[in-house]
Each structure stands twice: as structure tokens, then as C-alpha cells.
Amino acid sequence: MASPSSSPAPPPPESAPLDFIRQIVAEDLASGKHPFVVTRFPPEPNGYLHIGHAKAICLDFSLPLEFPGEGGRSRCHLRMDDTNPEKEEVEYVESIKEDVRWLGFDFGGHFYNASDYFDFFHDCAVHLIRTGKAYVDFQSPEEMKANRGTLTEPGTPSRWREATPDENLAEFARMRAGEYPDGHCVLRAKIDLASPNLNLRDPALYRIVHAEHHHTGNRWCIYPMYDYAHPLEDAKEEVTHSLCTLEFEAHRPLYDWVIANCPVPAKPRQIEFAKLQLTYTLISKRNLRRLVEDGVVDGWDDPRMPTLAALRRRGFPPAAIRAFCQLIGITKFHSRTDLGLLEKCVRDALNKSVPRYFGVLRPLKVTVTNWPAGHVEMIEAVNNPELPELGSREVPMSGELWIEQDDFMEDPPKEFFRLGPGREVRLRYAFNITCTEVIKDDQGRVVELKATYDPDSRHGGRKVKGIIHWVSAAHARAVPVRLYDRLWTVEEPTGDVAAELNPHSLETLPAAMVEPAVAAMAPGDRCQFERLGYFIADTKDSRPGAPVFNRIVGLKDSWAKVAAKK
RNA sequence: UGCCCCGUGGUGUAAGGGUAGCACAAGAGAUUUUGGUUCUUUUAGUCUUGGUUCGAAUCCAGGCGGGGUAGCCA
Numbered sequence: 104m105a106s107p108s109s110s111p112a113p114p115p116p117e118s119a120p121l122d123f124i125r126q127i128v129a130e131d132l133a134s135g136k137h138p139f140v141v142t143r144f145p146p147e148p149n150g151y152l153h154i155g156h157a158k159a160i161c162l163d164f165s166l167p168l169e170f171p172g173e174g175g176r177s178r179c180h181l182r183m184d185d186t187n188p189e190k191e192e193v194e195y196v197e198s199i200k201e202d203v204r205w206l207g208f209d210f211g212g213h214f215y216n217a218s219d220y221f222d223f224f225h226d227c228a229v230h231l232i233r234t235g236k237a238y239v240d241f242q243s244p245e246e247m248k249a250n251r252g253t254l255t256e257p258g259t260p261s262r263w264r265e266a267t268p269d270e271n272l273a274e275f276a277r278m279r280a281g282e283y284p285d286g287h288c289v290l291r292a293k294i295d296l297a298s299p300n301l302n303l304r305d306p307a308l309y310r311i312v313h314a315e316h317h318h319t320g321n322r323w324c325i326y327p328m329y330d331y332a333h334p335l336e337d338a339k340e341e342v343t344h345s346l347c348t349l350e351f352e353a354h355r356p357l358y359d360w361v362i363a364n365c366p367v368p369a370k371p372r373q374i375e376f377a378k379l380q381l382t383y384t385l386i387s388k389r390n391l392r393r394l395v396e397d398g399v400v401d402g403w404d405d406p407r408m409p410t411l412a413a414l415r416r417r418g419f420p421p422a423a424i425r426a427f428c429q430l431i432g433i434t435k436f437h438s439r440t441d442l443g444l445l446e447k448c449v450r451d452a453l454n455k456s457v458p459r460y461f462g463v464l465r466p467l468k469v470t471v472t473n474w475p476a477g478h479v480e481m482i483e484a485v486n487n488p489e490l491p492e493l494g495s496r497e498v499p500m501s502g503e504l505w506i507e508q509d510d511f512m513e514d515p516p517k518e519f520f521r522l523g524p525g526r527e528v529r530l531r532y533a534f535n536i537t538c539t540e541v542i543k544d545d546q547g548r549v550v551e552l553k554a555t556y557d558p559d560s561r562h563g564g565r566k567v568k569g570i571i572h573w574v575s576a577a578h579a580r581a582v583p584v585r586l587y588d589r590l591w592t593v594e595e596p597t598g599d600v601a602a603e604l605n606p607h608s609l610e611t612l613p614a615a616m617v618e619p620a621v622a623a624m625a626p627g628d629r630c631q632f633e634r635l636g637y638f639i640a641d642t643k644d645s646r647p648g649a650p651v652f653n654r655i656v657g658l659k660d661s662w663a664k665v666a667a668k669k
Numbered sequence: 670u671g672c673c674c675c676g677u678g679g680u681g682u683a684a685g686g687g688u689a690g691c692a693c694a695a696g697a698g699a700u701u702u703u704g705g706u707u708c709u710u711u712u713a714g715u716c717u718u719g720g721u722u723c724g725a726a727u728c729c730a731g732g733c734g735g736g737g738u739a740g741c742c743a
Contacts, residue, residue, distance in 0.1 A: 120683055120691095147743055187742065244741060251739055254671040258739095289741050299672040301739045310741035329743045352674060353738050375674085377736095382680085430692070432682050436675045437736055444681070444693055454706065489706065520704065531702060563702085570702050634703045662704045 112207035122433035139172025143180040148195035151410040161428035164208035181210040188316035202411040227365040239274035241288040257297035338367035348378040380439040383589040418639030418655035423452035462617040462632035466505035468551040474502030503576040505616040520569035528569035535560040580622040581614040584652040
């Protein structure tokens with residue numbers, strides 16, 4: 104399938120100051136604590152990756168590029184954290200791989216599944232039981248919760264807490280053998296029921312789940328909990344720096360406890376950073392799932408979604424997302440980044456890479472009354488003023504044109520530089536025209552303009568302030584265009600669809616008029632429609648010779664700002 | 670309510686005892702056959718109160734504010 108081009112992440116510039124995580128990594132390398140670094144990106148295959156994951160991916164995968172270490176052995180693993188058979192599906196695994204590759208990162212042969220370590224987890228559990236550090240608890244979930252205590256009071260021990268290692272070993276074997284139904288008992292760590300950190304009040308290590316696992320099938324009916332499995336996964340892979348988001352901070356003592364009490368080949372260090380939040384955007388998987396299931400959007404890859412699949416389809420270049428992630432930095436405090444910064448990164452990437460064409464979104468007919476009947480003139484137009492090597496093309500010009508409705512005002516203010524009755528503007532790369540007549544329909548709507556052109560203005564002519572784009576009506580091709588806007592109307596959406604959803608997040612224009620060259624664009628091709636914005640031929644809905652366009656992002660529009668002030 | 674983490678221009682972030690810097694946004698101007706791009710420029714900040722120090726955004730204490738945390742989710 105055609106997919107908007109990807110490009111590998113280049114080695115990063117060595118100018119930016121180091122964030123606190125990079126400082127730690129640099130120190131660990133300098134001190135000789137580690138000869139090279141190993142990181143990992145460990146998504147749970149239960150949904151699609153989103154822009155928040157991109158922040159983590161860029162961090163995890165950039166570190167080995169920035170700190171190659173001894174013999175260039177630094178690396179980043181891609182690992183499916185698939186310890187919950189009830190939530191995970193194999194189809195997500197492929198989309199996750201695709202998204203990581205699309206972002207420009209290479210995990211080489213370092214693709215792993217936590218479920219490949221199930222035997223190891225089991226052996227460690229047996230070790231914990233033997234050393235008296237874990238026990239099988241038959242309390243119901245409700246009892247366990249009640250006996251966990253409160254924020255101010257310690258928990259009370261389960262009556263199974265003092266069972267002997269042999270008894271626990273036997274019970275754990277029964278759990279594993281499938282002798283008990285779901286929820287009948289759990290394996291718990293024996294740590295400290297009075298700990299001020301609730302995570303240390305004898306946390307569950309294993310639960311019984313009789314469910315088929317997408318990767319291990321029916322081999323297991325007990326599954327490890329995140330807090331137990333994750334440190335073991337990291338240690339197994341000899342990860343040096345295990346980076347995760349802030350909500351796992353309180354879990355770190357448990358992470359360290361597992362590492363300290365199990366026979367592991369390495370001692371990874373967990374470091375937490377703040378997850379990404381964006382204005383006008385809801386990122387959490389739970390919310391995205393709801394939008395999809397409720398039909399608010401048209402699937403996980405609806406271009407209004409913040410999933411990587413959607414951003415790809417929307418036309419965001421991976422390099423822009425990488426640049427964005429580098430710009431926002433890594434910290435430990437909660438913040439919310441301006442969505443405009445992401446869009447700015449997208450514009451920057453596209454400005455310097457993509458050809459320009461003429462396209463008229465909302466066409467208004469202009470008849471040039473003094474144009475020689477039937478005459479067609481080929482006009483040379485530059486493909487990208489930033490990239491002279493992209494050359495130029497010829498655009499046909501005739502006496503009947505489409506221009507943008509927004510480029511005409513019947514009663515324009517003085518700061519409006521475009522067309523109005525009696526006003527003169529330049530048709531970009533072509534001629535100056537002067538509006539001589541405004542034709543309206545029964546309801547008083549402007550339906551056509553008549554104008555005269557200045558034949559001497561082919562390569563200059565009178566200097567005018569307004570320059571507009573245009574398309575020859577006889578040569579124009581009609582294409583569907585979708586204009587996307589932010590999904591939410593408030594800076595910090597809560598997910599209240601009725602109150603906060605942007606009713607104009609998608610506007611579909613069935614027939615925009617574009618110059619002939621545009622019709623030849625292949626799915627995934629991007630361009631700028633001059634003066635309007637950047638567009639991509641949709642990879643899903645385009646047909647050969649009949650592209651359907653998505654607006655990636657609009658151009659900066661300083662006229663809109665002036666107009667808004669009035 | 671306990672414990673833990675965190676507070677720097679509007680926003681995102683540097684500086685980790687010695688000139689508060691950068692980017693985005695906003696404003697002004699220049700250039701421009703895209704009201705784009707580019708360039709110049711202006712505005713604007715260390716939560717608070719004490720303490721240590723010749724000197725504190727930085728170290729210490731209290732306060733205030735924000736966040737996390739009591740799944741057999743991750």
C-alpha cells in the first residue's frame with residue numbers, strides 16, 4: 104500500500120542542552136557504570152500508538168543514536184508488554200511495528216514479547232516463594248482491598264500470609280495447573296503491609312486468567328502483573344535505563360524490590376518523565392477508543408485523531424514529529440504544549456520539501472472580457488521557491504477562470520488587498536486583472552465576476568498589492584478535498600463530546616478546482632496549494648487519476664488575523 | 670487524611686551558587702509575483718515567606734499551588 108514516505112531518523116545535532124535523563128545517561132557512560140546503553144519501548148498491544156507514544160519512542164530510540172557507547176553497542180528494543188491476554192490482540196502488534204518504523208526508527212533484530220519470558224517470570228516467582236518472599240493468598244479481591252488499609256492506617260495480614268514456602272509452592276503449582284478458577288487466589292509479594300507506599304503492601308504478582316493469549320495460546324492460565332513482570336523484562340534484556348511516565352514513579356520501589364529479590368542478569372534503573380499533553384487534544388487511549396466506538400470519528404486513523412496512524416494519513420511527515428519531540432524536551436513537570444508548535448514543525452518540514460500547485464477550494468467564476476476568444480496561454484510557474492532544483496511547470500491560462508471566493512469582497516476594507524469592484528490584482532505568474540462587474544443570483548449572492556486583463560502585464564506590469572491564485576476553468580480538474588481542524592474547541596478538553604467537540608473539525612468540499620498536474624498525484628503525495636496550505640492525496644480514498652485530498656495544515660494566515668480583529 | 674513528585678515570560682524549555690538564555694506565540698518593521706518563506710526588532714519570567722551566603726532560579730525550612738497514589742490494568 105502506498106504510504107507517505109518515511110525517512111530514517113538522522114543522528115541528532117550535538118548542540119541542544121541535555122535534559123535530565125540524557126544527563127544521567129551521559130554520567131553513567133562517563134563513570135563507566137555502563138559501557139553502552141540499552142533502552143526499550145514497551146507498548147501494550149491493546150490499541151494504536153499516538154503522539155504521546157511518539158515522545159517516548161523518540162526518547163528511547165534516540166538515546167542509543169546519541170550515545171553509541173562502546174563499540175556502538177547501545178541499542179533500543181521494541182517490546183510488546185503483553186501480559187494481559189484479555190486486552191491484547193495480535194493485530195495491534197503489526198500496527199505498532201509499522202508506526203515505529205514510520206517514525207524513522209530501527210529496532211533491528213531487537214523485537215521482543217514479554218510473553219516470551221513467561222517461564223522466566225514463573226521461575227522467579229518460585230524463587231520468591233522459596234525464599235519466603237511470596238505467598239498464595241485466597242482472599243477475595245474485596246477482602247484484599249479491605250485489608251490493604253488506608254492512606255493513614257496499615258493493612259492487616261491475610262490469614263494465608265504465614266503459610267510455609269512448601270505450602271505456597273504447592274498452591275502456586277495448582278494455580279499454574281489450572282485447578283482454580285479465575286480470581287480464586289493470587290500470588291502476592293510479602294513486603295510490608297504498613298508501608299506508606301501502598302504499592303508495597305504485599306502487591307499481587309500473579310493472577311489466574313483462563314484466557315487464550317494472542318502469542319502463547321493456552322499454555323498459561325496464570326499471568327504476571329505489570330509491576331512484577333516489567334522489571335524482570337528489563338533485566339532479562341539487560342536494559343540499562345528503563346524510561347517511563349510519571350504515574351509509575353510510586354511503583355519504582357516495587358520495581359527495585361523485584362530486581363533486588365529475583366535472580367536477574369542485570370539491574371536496570373527506572374526513570375520517569377512527564378507524558379505529553381497538547382492543547383485542544385485528548386490523547387489517552389481510553390478516550391480515543393471511545394471516540395472510535397461511539398462513531399464520533401471515522402476510525403483510529405481518522406485524520407483528526409492524534410494516533411500515529413491518523414497523523415500519517417493526515418500527511419504529517421515523520422521528520423516533523425521527530426523535530427517536535429526534540430523541541431518539547433523532557434522534564435518531570437506537567438505541562439501542556441501548544442498544538443500550534445506541532446503544526447509549525449509540520450509546516451517547516453513541508454515548506455522545504457513539497458511542490459506548489461494552484462488549487463481553488465471554493466470556486467468563483469471570473470470571465471476575462473478582453474481575453475482573445477479560445478486563446479490558451481501556457482504560464483510558467485515555479486514549483487518551489489525554496490527549492491529551485493524542483494524546477495517549474497506550465498499552467499494553462501484562458502479567459503474563464505476560477506478564483507477563490509475569499510479573494511473577492513464586494514465592499515472591501517482598505518487593508519484587504521485582493522479583488523473588489525474596480526480593483527486590480529495580479530494573477531500569480533500571469534497577468535493583472537481588474538474587476539469590472541459583479542454578477543449576482545436571485546438571492547443576491549455573488550456568482551460571477553467580469554474582469555479585464557492587462558496584456559502588457561505578462562512579466563510585471565503595474566505593481567499591485569494583491570496576488571491571487573487561479574485555475575483555468577476549461578482545464579481545471581475537480582477533486583474532493585477535506586479540511587480538517589482541531590477536534591476539540593477548548594484548550595484542555597475533558598472529553599465532553601456535547602460541550603467540547605468542534606462541530607467544524609471536518610469540512611468536505613466535493614469539488615475543489617485544481618490545475619491539471621494535481622490530478623496526477625499518487626496516493627501519499629503531498630503538495631502545497633499556494634496561499635492555502637499543505638495537502639496530501641489520501642492513501643485510503645484516492646483512486647488512480649482521481650486523488651482525494653486531505654488538508655494537512657493551513658499556511659500561516661496573517662490576513663485572517665487582521666480580519667478577526669475587525 | 671498519609672506518602673511521593675513537581676513549580677522559570679502567555680506556552681514549551683535552558684541555566685544546578687556568579688550576566689536569567691533559546692524556541693513558539695504576540696507586537697513593530699524590512700524583503701517578497703504566496704498576506705507564505707526569510708531577516709531585523711519589541712514586549713514579557715524565577716509561586717511565596719524566611720534562612721545560609723559577598724552573592725540564591727539554584728542550597729535549607731515553612732507556606733501556597735499543581736500532579737500522582739488505596740486494580741487480581743498497564
